[in-house]
Amino acid sequence: MRRVRPKPQRRRRGRERVAERRADVIAALKENAGFLTASELHATMVRSGNTIGLTTVYRALARAEREGLLEAVRQDGGARAYRHLPQVHAHHLTCRECGHGVLFASAEFEAWVETLGQRYGFLDVRHAVSATGTCSGCTTALNPDSD
Incomplete structure (x- = not known):
């Protein structure tokens, strides 16, 4: 019979960190009334002292959009801009x-x-x-x- 090992605690902390980062991104988006691109949002977060990476911002925005937490539009230059819904x-x-x-x-x-x-x-x-x-x-x- 095969024993199933429990998942390491480290993975849970990683998931918690991802959820925390996503919450940070959504909170930063809530603070801004208008639409922001991922780069603009990232720059805003970094200026306020958050050490989040741009890739993490993109991932958090994509997931939040799938979950219906934000609205996305294409700007004239083709970049996607987001606002909290x-x-x-x-x-x-x-x-x-x-x-x-x-x-x-x-x-x-x-x-x-x-x-x-x-x-x-x-x-x-x-x-x-x-x-x-x-x-x-x-x-x-x-x-x-x-x-």
Whole structure:
């Protein structure tokens, strides 16, 4: 009869470390309101004193995306950018001038996205809405004579 050896304790600590690193990546992403590439997120984490490697950031982001914890979009240059996906799904309206942003939600839009997926035979449809404009503060600053 063959004896089964228990797995070494070292492996468990390795898994715990991976989970801890993934939690660090998600926490850093939560602290930033907008989309960040893996490189930008890594640089932010390193500046704040975290000694995480870029490869670990990529792996953590890939896993978090599979688990539905974040949203990913392709930027104009082709790089993927990520943001934390809050429990309550919301979108951002961002000022193109100063970067000020507000969260908004729209039940009508969410329903439309769901019917869009059904209409074309897609399941598990996800979306990212990037709405931009000029906030009232910047509009006033850019057009001081428009009172």
